[in-house]
Amino acid sequence: MTEDEILYVLALQHVSNVGDLGAKKLIAHCGSAEAVLKEKKHVLAKIDGIGKVRLNDLVSGTHLKAAEEELLFIKANNIECLYFEDSNYPEKLKHCIDGPILLFQSGTVNLQSQRIISIVGTRKITTAGIAFCEKLVEELASFNPVIVSGFAYGTDITAHKSAIKNGLQTVGCLAHGLNQIYPKVHKKHVADVDKNGGFLTDFWSSSVFDRNNFLKRNRIIAGLSSATIVIESAVRGGSLVTADIANSYNRDVFAVPGRPTDHLSIGCNNLIKQQKAQLLSTPLDIAYMLNWELETEQKVIQKQLFVELDAQEQIIFDFLKIQDKQLLDVIALGCNLPTFKTASLLLNMELKGVIRPLPGKLFELI
Structure with missing residues (x-):
């Protein structure tokens, strides 16, 4: 621009x-x-x-x-501006109806990767929660995901530090302008985050700092990623709001279960009980459910004999023949079709034996 x-x-x-x-x-x-x-x-x-x-x-x-x-x-301050219609705007956020028209970026952020996950949770994270978060990031490091969080106390900063420790890119989504850092005690981590990713916000330097900003910020955390992971949460909390937003975006949500008597497990347990999140017991559950473990070699698409496709189904078939496996939203955008119509067409094609669904809400030709 x-x-x-x-x-x-x-x-x-x-x-x-x-x-x-x-x-x-x-x-x-x-x-x-x-x-x-x-x-x-x-x-x-x-x-x-x-x-x-x-x-x-x-x-x-x-x-x-x-x-x-x-x-x-x-x-x-050499801040990069990301406009919602430009190619440098985060691809996944383009599919969010309430995504910011303009984002401000510092550091060396590169969000072209399809493997982006958000890690959120309580600011009063327990020793067990810290251990699980660190293990999660360490075991997923071989898949080279981008780790997104909110740079707050507790779970957020644990996720950022774990990403840096394992050589992963990490992105801090801020609830204020890039002229300040909250909490101030985290200023010591700013340089490391900038070298290994950076910060994003849609707030101006002149924006008034308000606690309600955190709720607005959460839509960016949920929108940037394929999945949101809740480590620990009480019965109420900002991480539960982020999980709800991720669900509204049709993204995967995972929650770490805990004992019913543990105060900081109630929120996660409720997400699982209400079927708003999938139970996360081991880090590799993420890789499996998001389809990261599948081989990426070129597949040979065999011609489907005796299968009749209508005009719109043929458009999707031709798109997937070039794109290999893809997300529902990406298919809809690439084929210039409404999302609800694309979902119906994909179901018909699945019943015809032309495509198959994959973990992580992906689809591919058979």
Whole structure:
């Protein structure tokens, strides 16, 4: 993106009454953030759902000035901006309807890997929880996953440190701008994380630090990854919110079970009991369920004899013939089909013996 393009996206992001969903709708309607902010008020008023409050906020002249100040901070600190329509924007987050229109990145983050997992849990992690988290990351290290967490006390920092120890890339998702670090005691880990990954946030340097930011931050933790793993949690907690968000994104969720009498196992046990998470007993459960253990050599696709495919099924067949195995969301996007329609077509093709489902919500041709 050019500086001018970033400036207008920042200005649109600054319109508090619009939000990410509204911003994406406006950009789709007008063509760009700049076009949105330069559009005449009476034209914007005709957009369905815009409303008087949003409309008045959009035409305010304060947003560009605020964007100019934030852009100065971005340039002075070598921060990379990730726009939701660009190729450098995290692929999995593109499939999240409420994903940020603009992310700010520091460090050496590379999220092109398909093996991305989020590890979350209580800030008051027990000795047993620390041991399980460290073992989990160590045993998955040979698969070279990216470890995502929130850089908070307890489980988060344990996951980040374990990733660094095992030579893995790790990403800290922050609930504030890149001009600060919370908790302050974790400043000593910033350099190591930057060298082995980095930090992501959608908050500005001028954003007011608020505890509610953590809940907003959790959608990024859930959206970046193929799976969210809850190590320990009480009956309530931010990690359970992250698990719920991951479920809403149709991502895998795993929870480490514990004794019913253990305070910090109640949340995990409830996730499993309510079928919101799969039971995680050993680290290699992750590799199996996410299909990491399958060989990646080129498969020979045999022609299906006496099988009739309709036009849309043939599109999916041709796509998978090139792409090998793929996720439902990726198939839908690649074939330009709605997700619900793609799911129905895949089921029909499975019944016809053309495709088969794999662990990790992947599909491949037989």
